Amino acid sequence: MDLTYLVPTGFTMTEAPRPIQRSRLQRILRAPLFHFIFIGTCAYLLWPVWNVDEDRLSIRVTAEDVHQLELGWTQQMGRKPTARDRAALIENEIDERLLLEEAFSRGWHRSDGIAQRRLIQNQRFLDPEDQATDEEMLERAYQQGMDQSDVVVRRRLLELMRLTLAAEARRTPPDREALNAYLHDHADQFREPERVQLSHVFLSRDRRGLNLDTDAEALGQRLRQTSPPVKAAVEWGDPLLVRSRLPLWSEDRLARELGTSFARSAMEAPGQQWFGPVDSAYGKHWIFVESRSEAADPELNDVLPRVEAEFLREREKEALRNHVKELREQSEIYVETGLDAPAS
Amino acid sequence: MISPTASLGNSIETQSPTVLEGGTPRTPCRDSDPLRQPFFGDLHVHTAFSLDASTMDTRNRPADAYRFAKGEALGLQPYAEDGRPMRSAQLGRPLDFAAVTDHAELLGETYICQAPDLQGYDSWVCQVYRRWPRAAFFWMNFQASRATRHNFCGENGRRCLEAARPPWREIIEAAEAAYDRSEDCAFTTFIGYEWTGAAGPGNNFHRNVIFENDLVPDLPLSFIDQPDLESFWKQLGAECEDAGEACDVVVIPHNSNLSAGKMFRTQQEDGKPISRDEAEARKRYEVLVEMIQHKGESECFPGLGNSDELCAFEKLSTNSFTGRYFWASDTQPKGRQFVRNLLREGMAQEKQIGVNPFQFGFIGSTDTHLGTPGLVAETADFPGHGGAGKPAGDALPTGLPDFVEFNPGGLAVLWAEENSRRALFAAMKRREAYATSGPRMVVRFFGGEGLPLDYCNRPDAVATGYAEGVPMGGTLPASGPDSTPPRFAISVLADPGTAGQSGNTLDRVQIIKGWTTQDSTQEKVYDVATGTPLPASVDPITCETVAGGTQSLCAVWEDPDWEPTQSAFYYARALENPSCRWSQRLCVQARVQCENPETISEGFEPCCSESHRPLIQERAWTSPIWYQPDSL
Numbered sequence: 001m002d003l004t005y006l007v008p009t010g011f012t013m014t015e016a017p018r019p020i021q022r023s024r025l026q027r028i029l030r031a032p033l034f035h036f037i038f039i040g041t042c043a044y045l046l047w048p049v050w051n052v053d054e055d056r057l058s059i060r061v062t063a064e065d066v067h068q069l070e071l072g073w074t075q076q077m078g079r080k081p082t083a084r085d086r087a088a089l090i091e092n093e094i095d096e097r098l099l100l101e102e103a104f105s106r107g108w109h110r111s112d113g114i115a116q117r118r119l120i121q122n123q124r125f126l127d128p129e130d131q132a133t134d135e136e137m138l139e140r141a142y143q144q145g146m147d148q149s150d151v152v153v154r155r156r157l158l159e160l161m162r163l164t165l166a167a168e169a170r171r172t173p174p175d176r177e178a179l180n181a182y183l184h185d186h187a188d189q190f191r192e193p194e195r196v197q198l199s200h201v202f203l204s205r206d207r208r209g210l211n212l213d214t215d216a217e218a219l220g221q222r223l224r225q226t227s228p229p230v231k232a233a234v235e236w237g238d239p240l241l242v243r244s245r246l247p248l249w250s251e252d253r254l255a256r257e258l259g260t261s262f263a264r265s266a267m268e269a270p271g272q273q274w275f276g277p278v279d280s281a282y283g284k285h286w287i288f289v290e291s292r293s294e295a296a297d298p299e300l301n302d303v304l305p306r307v308e309a310e311f312l313r314e315r316e317k318e319a320l321r322n323h324v325k326e327l328r329e330q331s332e333i334y335v336e337t338g339l340d341a342p343a344s
Numbered sequence: 345m346i347s348p349t350a351s352l353g354n355s356i357e358t359q360s361p362t363v364l365e366g367g368t369p370r371t372p373c374r375d376s377d378p379l380r381q382p383f384f385g386d387l388h389v390h391t392a393f394s395l396d397a398s399t400m401d402t403r404n405r406p407a408d409a410y411r412f413a414k415g416e417a418l419g420l421q422p423y424a425e426d427g428r429p430m431r432s433a434q435l436g437r438p439l440d441f442a443a444v445t446d447h448a449e450l451l452g453e454t455y456i457c458q459a460p461d462l463q464g465y466d467s468w469v470c471q472v473y474r475r476w477p478r479a480a481f482f483w484m485n486f487q488a489s490r491a492t493r494h495n496f497c498g499e500n501g502r503r504c505l506e507a508a509r510p511p512w513r514e515i516i517e518a519a520e521a522a523y524d525r526s527e528d529c530a531f532t533t534f535i536g537y538e539w540t541g542a543a544g545p546g547n548n549f550h551r552n553v554i555f556e557n558d559l560v561p562d563l564p565l566s567f568i569d570q571p572d573l574e575s576f577w578k579q580l581g582a583e584c585e586d587a588g589e590a591c592d593v594v595v596i597p598h599n600s601n602l603s604a605g606k607m608f609r610t611q612q613e614d615g616k617p618i619s620r621d622e623a624e625a626r627k628r629y630e631v632l633v634e635m636i637q638h639k640g641e642s643e644c645f646p647g648l649g650n651s652d653e654l655c656a657f658e659k660l661s662t663n664s665f666t667g668r669y670f671w672a673s674d675t676q677p678k679g680r681q682f683v684r685n686l687l688r689e690g691m692a693q694e695k696q697i698g699v700n701p702f703q704f705g706f707i708g709s710t711d712t713h714l715g716t717p718g719l720v721a722e723t724a725d726f727p728g729h730g731g732a733g734k735p736a737g738d739a740l741p742t743g744l745p746d747f748v749e750f751n752p753g754g755l756a757v758l759w760a761e762e763n764s765r766r767a768l769f770a771a772m773k774r775r776e777a778y779a780t781s782g783p784r785m786v787v788r789f790f791g792g793e794g795l796p797l798d799y800c801n802r803p804d805a806v807a808t809g810y811a812e813g814v815p816m817g818g819t820l821p822a823s824g825p826d827s828t829p830p831r832f833a834i835s836v837l838a839d840p841g842t843a844g845q846s847g848n849t850l851d852r853v854q855i856i857k858g859w860t861t862q863d864s865t866q867e868k869v870y871d872v873a874t875g876t877p878l879p880a881s882v883d884p885i886t887c888e889t890v891a892g893g894t895q896s897l898c899a900v901w902e903d904p905d906w907e908p909t910q911s912a913f914y915y916a917r918a919l920e921n922p923s924c925r926w927s928q929r930l931c932v933q934a935r936v937q938c939e940n941p942e943t944i945s946e947g948f949e950p951c952c953s954e955s956h957r958p959l960i961q962e963r964a965w966t967s968p969i970w971y972q973p974d975s976l
Contacts, residue, residue, distance in 0.1 A: 092424045113466035118475050152475065160460065192528075206876075206894050235803045241786045241837040241896070244803070247375035256437050256784070259840040259847075281840035281847060282895045305521040309407060 057331040059097050061090055066336070069093055090335055096158060098327040103157035109147040112160065118152050162320065169319035174311050180300050182311045189310070190303050192296045193250040196266055198289045199230045200244060201237035205283040208238075216277035216284040223274040223286055230288050233274075240282065248293060258282070365765050366557025366590055368520075373529035373762035379806045380759040380776070382786050383768060385441035386413065386717035387534070387756050388552055388598060388637060388709035390730075393446040393511045394538075395454045395484055397713035399477030400730050404715030406444040406518035413442040413717040414522070414531050420714050420727055433727055436842040437784075439718040439755075440763050443534035444515055445552045448564035449488040451537075452504035453497065455511050464503055467496030488540065491571035501568065508563055512537075520558060529763040537564035539576060539595075547664045548602035549573075552634070552709075553580070556592040556769040560584075577625040594772050596707065598634035600686070601642040604664045605678025608686055608702060610693060623693060623701035632772055633683055633704035635779035635965050636754035637711040638729040638746075643917075643965060644684040645677045652856075652869050654919070657963070658751050658781070661955065687968060688858045688865035691911040694972075695860060705775025705817045705967030706915070708754020708782075720752045720782035721845070722960065724929040743934075743947010748927050748956055754781045757964075759788075759815065775817025780964040783839040783847065789816040789916045791969035793823070795831040800898035809833055816915070817967040822908075822974040829906035830971060834872060835898040836918040836964070848920040849880045849893025851961060855901055859912040872916075873899035879921045884958040887924035887932050908973060915968035919961045927951065928958035 028034055069089040073081045081089060109115050119141035120134050132140070147153055174182075183190060201219060208215050223233060234244035242257050254263035259281035269275040269289045276286035300307060362369035375381075390397045391405050401421040404412075412418040415438035419429025456462045457470035457480075464470060473480035487494060497504035519533040534554045541549030553564070561583035570576040577595075584591040600607045608626075610618055635643055636658060644655040662675045679685040683704065690702030710717060713730035728746035759776040760767035771777060778787050788806065790799075792813020799805050813833070814820060820830055832855060839847030852874040858867040875894030882889045897918070906912075924932070931951035937943045938952035950956055 089424075092428060096424070112460055113471070117466070117471040121471075121475055156474065204896065206896055239801060239803055239805055239898075241788060241806075241835055243377065243379075243381075247377075249375075252437070255840075255843070257840065260843045282837065302526055309521045313407075 057098070057101055057327075058334070059094055059331055060334045061093055061336065063336040065093065066090060094328070094333055095324045098324060098331060099158055099161045100154055102327060103161050108157055108160055109153060110142075112156065115147065115153045115156055118150060118156070119146055122146060122150060165319050165323055166316045169316045170312055174308060174315075176300070179304070179307050179311055182314070183300055183303065183307050186310070187297050190298055190307065192298055193252070194267065194295045195248045195250050195293045196269070196289050197248040197291045198246055198266055198269070198287045199234050200246070200285040200287045201234050202240045202244070202282070203277075203284045204238040204240070208283070212284055216286075220274065220276055220286055230290070233288075238283070248291070363766070366559040368525070368558055370525035370764065371527045373764055374527040375529065376762040378761060379810065380761055383440035383758050383760055383763050384718070384784055385439050385532075385756050385758070386709050386712075387443045387445065387536070387554060387596060387707060388538075388634060388711045389442060389444045389715065389717040390446055390538075390711070390713040391444055391715040393451060393454060393515065394713060395447060395450045396481050397715075397730060398454055398458070399473070399481045400713060402714055402730055406446075406515045407521065409444050409715040409717055410442060410518055410522035410533055412715065413439040418716060420716070431727060433716050433719055433725065435718055436721060436844055438531070441532040441534070441758070441768055442717040443536040443552070443554055444518065445536045445538045445554075446511070446515060447540045448537045448566035449540045449568055450484055451511050451564065451566070452507035453484065453494060455507045456496065456504065462507060464496035464498075464507075467494065469494045469496060488566075488568055491568050493568055505563060512563055516558070516560065523765070532763050532765055532768055534765065534769070535560050539565060539567055539570070541567040541571070541573070541576070547604045547606045548599045549607055550598055551630075552596040552598060554594050554596065554772070555584070557590065557765055559589045559591045561591075574622060574625070577629055580629070592769065593629070594631050594769070595629040596632045596634055597630055598637060598709070598711065599639055599642065600633070600681050600683065601640045601660055602662070602664050603681055605680040608680055608689075610689060617696060618701070620697050620699055623697055623699040626701040627699055627703055631703075631705055631775055632707050632777060634709055635683060635706045636708045636751075636781050638750050638753045639711060640749065640751070641781070642681065642683050644682045648677055648679055648682065649685050649688070650867055654869075654917070654961070657960065660749050684856065684858065684867065687913050688867060691858065691860045691913065692865055694911065703970065705777045706779040706965045707756035707777050708779035709756055710753030712753065718755065720755055722752060722782060722923065722926045722929070722962070724926065724933050726752045726926040743945070744927055744930055744950055748950035748953065752782060752926055754779055755784070757787075775967040776815050778816060778964055778966040781960075781962045783920060783962045783964070785839050785918055785920070785964045786837040787916065787918055787964050787966055788833070788835045789966040789969065790814065790833045791818070791820055791830050791914060793828055793830055795833050795900060797900050799833040799900045800835065805833070805835070814969060816969060818969055820969060820971040822972060825908055827908060829903045832901045832903070832914055832916075832969070833899075834901065834916045836896060838895045838920070848923050848962065849895055850875050850897050851879060851893075851919040851921045853897045853899065853916060853918045855914055855916050857903065857905075857912060857914050859907070859910045861910065868905070870901065872901040873897040875921070881921070882923055882959065884924065884928065885932075887929055889923070893921050911973060912971040913968040914971075916966040918964045920963065922959040922961050925958060925960045927956065931958070
């Protein structure tokens with residue numbers, strides 16, 4: 001190491017130093033040996049930090065990689081990726097490589113039978129006449145880096161990672177408190193929908209054709225003027241394969257029976273009076289909403305199996321997400337850009 | 345016998361009153377209609393536990409399939425390497441019920457080949473499975489079709505049988521978790537599996553097994569261990585109905601169109617007629633048959649014992665699984681491949697041996713191998729069959745996603761008081777069921793001497809139907825020589841459609857009659873109600889539709905050719921107006937113009953093949969009503 005720059009100006013190493021009066025501290029601070037030791041100590045202490053790039057996992061997605069991802073996408077989807085697709089492709093690629101690296105560091109590429117057999121088969125495929133043993137074939141594959149490049153080996157290792165993380169996530173059964181919290185946080189998903197219970201008088205489009213509108217108006221007038229018992233009124237209409245008094249049904253359920261337009265109108269209809277005419281897939285209706293139940297949040301006991309299943313599924317996903325996140329934090333990730341922006 | 349299942353659900357504190365279904369109590373349904381309601385479902389669903397699905401990279405498991413049936417979106421292969429699916433699907437409207445029916449055969453084998461910690465994982469078969477999934481698909485199925493276990497299954501196949509427990513347990517748990525036991529009765533599941541038999545290589549013998557409740561055998565029965573139907577029925581009886589618990593089961597044959605006529609035998613190996621016992625066992629278990637699914641429709645074949653041109657509907661070009669792969673195969677359709685021919689044969693058998701072995705009600709289903717029950721819409725989004733169809737690779741398919749002759753499959757419709765296992769299963773047992781090729785048409789069908797002629801105008805029509813006749817699936821009582829001909833009341837309501845797609849209108853409704861004569865059987869198709877003379881129309885070149893047509897049809901029909909001494913069956917077939925087939929929608933989307941070869945891009949060649957039918961007439965088939973004279 002060249003330490004001459006540490007020598008005070010005006011001196012050369014060959015000249016005898018001129019005695020100058022300094023404090024002991026100053027002398028120590030200026031001593032080359034101190035500098036040597038100081039720099040050495042710093043270097044020693046900082047080495048792990050400087051050396052970080054050597055130890056930390058480095059993932060580099062090159063412009064060419066991105067280009068290949070885009071090509072693959074275009075081939076598969078029949079269109080170019082949007083900017084959003086492209087970003088997702090790159091993120092996927094990073095996550096995949098991180099998980100793969102972990103699988104490699106766990107040694108699964110060397111211990112997993114499927115991966116091994118695949119590599120041996122690849123080698124044998126390359127030269128079917130070769131008499132080498134399986135072990136030799138395998139070693140050759142590793143030397144050629146085939147374990148890193150083979151699509152099946154990669155997919156296999158990724159699947160192993162996914163299954164292992166999922167199994168870990170399912171190991172402890174969730175307690176009631178956690179399930180209650182899950183239900184609370186996902187109330188929308190489990191909420192009982194609003195429902196109406198109604199009766200209806202139906203006029204068939206097939207039967208009445210062009211008269212349907214006027215018939216419907218006339219029926220409405222008659223219903224309003226005479227206020228008949230609902231049970232009697234429903235028989236004034238045309239027959240229909242759908243019941244005239246429907247049970248307490250949600251909008252979705254009504255739509256499945258009579259179409260979306262009818263269902264929407266039914267949810268908006270005022271209660272305890274004839275309302276109409278309402279269109280359905282089959283004609284026009286006058287409806288009488290008898291009762292209504294508001295949307296409500298269920299108790300845990302009523303939806304326990306569903307909540308438990310969803311909770312565990314969510315936990316599996318989260319375990320995978322967290323794991324990839326940790327891997328990302330421990331890694332250096334570089335993404336080269338510079339290719340033309342994809343069509344959006 | 346597996347006791348009431350799983351940790352899931354056991355801790356539910358049910359409110360009284362409760363009903364016991366199998367081993368588990370449930371809350372009675374809030375909506376129960378004694379006059380019965382139609383429930384739409386799918387009883388043929390494969391997930392990643394089926395070898396032919398997993399070798400197509402299907403990763404959806406039973407719980408995923410049920411979530412899909414209930415209306416959630418589901419990811420589909422191909423998957424990005426991190427496991428994110430590149431495609432997804434969602435039902436326009438949820439199903440009312442579904443059953444996951446993974447193959448019993450190879451359930452353990454498939455599991456072993458995917459679990460590195462299990463013995464057998466490194467066997468060469470499993471290696472082939474992982475390395476060349478399609479080769480493994482053929483080899484493993486070939487072995488299974490010979491009722492042979494692989495060596496890695498160990499002595500007596502014990503290792504593979506043991507390995508089948510976890511997936512079977514997961515199938516059960518998924519069904520239990522997804523079944524709505526609350527008073528809403530919003531969704532019902534059935535525990536089931538597929539017994540995937542074969543008669544010689546490639547001749548389809550497959551049956552779905554559907555259990556009534558959660559009291560089910562320890563393991564599904566496979567063709568490998570029960571290699572013929574007789575031993576299968578016997579063992580099923582021993583492990584289910586005769587096991588002393590409330591276990592009950594129906595067996596639903598499917599794809600008779602791929603059986604080369606061997607699915608339903610009338611002769612034993614030695615050429616003698618089948619025994620009465622065999623006919624009775626079949627009648628006991630096989631109360632329903634699957635009329636349509638991805639791999640074609642099985643009602644009838646044009647010209648094969650009929651002059652019914654509407655039989656030309658979703659037909660496959662081969663008569664067995666191997667027909668597609670071996671050019672030398674005999675692909676000629678055989679009579680006993682088709683349900684209508686079988687119904688006729690059943691009556692002939694009844695005359696000979698006193699039992700009708702082929703007394704089937706009808707359902708449709710999908711046979712999805714993607715874990716997507718009920719995805720039957722005839723749209724450009726049909727993702728393919730995902731099993732024995734076009735192989736799915738790492739990439740999304742270019743062009744048509746599957747063989748052009750495959751279709752999105754149909755639905756099973758059950759007339760039941762409520763949406764519960766007990767009510768739906770009872771509907772299956774009494775055959776009060778019908779099949780649709782996908783649309784949710786509502787079809788009622790009654791038969792009886794006393795049905796009033798004004799049935800269609802009566803507000804109490806349905807109650808009258810039950811009071812004065814029998815519903816679809818039933819048998820009319822024998823009549824004396826001077827009695828009047830039976831009447832049939834048929835009413836059909838068009839599919840109301842969804843927010844995204846309006847339902848199609850109706851073209852006509854027909855009654856198909858089969859009957860016995862002195863020494864043969866006959867059949868005839870009667871048009872009993874037709875829609876308006878100006879129906880909706882569709883342009884096959886653009887798939888654009890012109891609205892119009894009839895939304896409901898109803899008729900009372902009296903058999904003009906009735907003979908009280910002849911056995912007969914009657915079923916109804918309701919047809920929609922023509923619409924664009926899924927394949928044509930894709931062809932139109934890809935701007936294929938057959939007269940201009942430059943527009944036919946890769947994968948779209950089938951658009952212009954001679955066999956491609958751009959339009960279809962979607963339909964529903966009701967279970968038959970049988971008439972049986974006393975003289976039998």
